Amino acid sequence: MKYLNEYRDPALVEDFIKEIHRITTKPWTLMEICGGQTHSLVKNGILEMLPTNITMVHGPGCPVCVTSISVIDEAIFLAEQPNIILCSFGDMLRVPGSKISLLEAKAKGADIRILYSPLEAVQLAKQNPNKQVVFFAVGFETTAPANALSVVHADRLKLNNYSILASHVLVPPAMEAILSDKDNLIDAFLAAGHVCTIMGMEEYYPVAEKYHCPIVVTGFEPVDLLQGILMAVQQLEKGEYKVENQYIRYVQREGNAVAQKTIQQVFEVGDRIWRGIGNIPQSGYEVNDRYKEFNARLKFQINIPLAAENTACISGDIMKGLKKPKQCPHFGTKCKPEHPLGAPMVSSEGSCAAYYHYAQADVESII
């Protein structure tokens, strides 16, 4: 594939690996933010190519993993109502709520549709005037513009049967929560390329400055990740803490102004509970007052108790970089993709799923 194979070039990969080995003199712990980056690292076997004194820990950038159990219960509650069509991105379906997952709710008869774009949900609302269509709007800043746009479209079409159940989360507050944790181990971050394509880099300068932590905006392909790691290690070895951009083919310092404007038009920033981590102040988007009739939480009486998380799952420690998936006593035993204790084992961006599928412990010559 053109524009992808170039970033999977074995010769370039080898050059970067050699250079990283050459310049690394001390042990460093780097966290990649995004679950897509985690999967690329593990799936391509990059972790075993790095010097042993570079430890990659895997961040909270898996939207499925951080969506709180109560929000999943809310989605299931809505899906179970007879007149509601609940639309969702595919990989939310397997994540366990407090009792069942959306996939099980679907099997029991709930009308749940897997869509690729929230704009398709608006179409569905138009085609089904007698049904209420709710889009389960999860994700980081990356998916927020399209979800916001669906509300703008529905408003323009004067649809009164469309709403969204928003559970958006924001990267910079999560980075601060991790860096300010007393047990923090992170020396540098690889920031999520897609998030920065939308939001730009401005938000990261104060974080790098405050915590003396290099932040390299990084892409997702092997060459991207290795270049990002190299740039971060170069800074660490020199004692620098700058915000740098590896993903220059997509990310501009100011980001995508149109997308940001759409987000601001529909959403407001508020507190958000992250699964496994807890409440992080000012770390999520909720539908604002102007568009409140499109907020499923206000539109429907969602009458369910707040659910407690499964304490056996250590996803919080994993997403804060304090532990690796294989350090969980339940990894691959009590917790498997077919019966997960927590979300990272079933999400296609979850770090536990990455290790389970691509790098289980009992495989010779695999990390």
Place this chain on the structure above:
Amino acid sequence: MPQNSRVQLQCPMPKFDFDVITLGHGSGGLLTHRLLKSGVFDILKNDVLDQQHDGAVVEMHGKMAFSTDSYVISPIFFPGGNIGDLAVNGTVNDLTMCGAIPQYLSLAFIIEEGFEMKAFWEILVSIKNAATIAGVSIVTGDTKVVEKGKGDKIYINTSGVGLVHPKALIHHNNIEVGDQIIVSGNIASHGMAIMSLREGLEFETNIISDTVSLKSTVIKLIETFGSDIHFMRDPTRGGVASVLNEIAELTQLGFYLEHKSLPIDEQVDAACEMLGLDPLYVANEGLFLAVVKKEIAQPFLTALQNDPIGKNAAIIGEVTNDNKGKVIMKSSIGGKRMVTYLTGEQLPRIC
């Protein structure tokens, strides 16, 4: 939806009393009789079927392979085929993978009330065409109609029998360390052709399903290479990864793949990339995996590549003594990863 690849009707549709299938067509009464007589029996005509008995009486001598499969695909018409040719080719290929020469098939329909007669006819024509190409006779069958909402348009079951080729010795127990793993063509085409039409995921492509009978190709290979072909399997649902995991588990040998050797159509690869799907787990229909003795791997590959369905065939890996019971793949950049079973269905990811 691309229409150009739908089967062109070659047989004029007989005049039926109804435009749609009704419950009466499955009652066993007059409507069933008329549907069978002017529809099914006429088009699928052969000596055994013509006897219109409760079952087929056929003569076969020797070691026999027997297989069955049900087809519940949605959408029923897709680029490159429909549920009809799929139902014939699927069972033909399952028999072929046993080293058998498929000969007789049964054919059973479960049809939802209200299904269009025109679509039913189109499917029947495809069944006839696929059976003719594969050289098999449909000798017995059944038609049931269920109430609207109790089925999804049409389901088909086919079972088939065939005599095992005297030179074939296909069993996972014959797989040895050093054997080469060969795939007969581009992977993941069928699954992505279907995916491109699914509600919510429609995207424009020219991807067509690979559904085809493997019979003549495989029989020729068996004639030439005989028992040096240690194992064969068509990686349908669950894709290449699932078949390799099954045989790794059964043989307790290691299966080592090279990502860069996997043949895949560029559009299919791009569609998988876009939807976040791994082509190793995507379904195939007219594709097979062969595990063959190292010494014949090259001539086997050349023979396969000279066949119209095997032009993209490739050696994708080998059987090893380490990582017993596991499938390991060398990534395109030289790292290693495990390839495990798929849990549930592959679902498109968020971003």
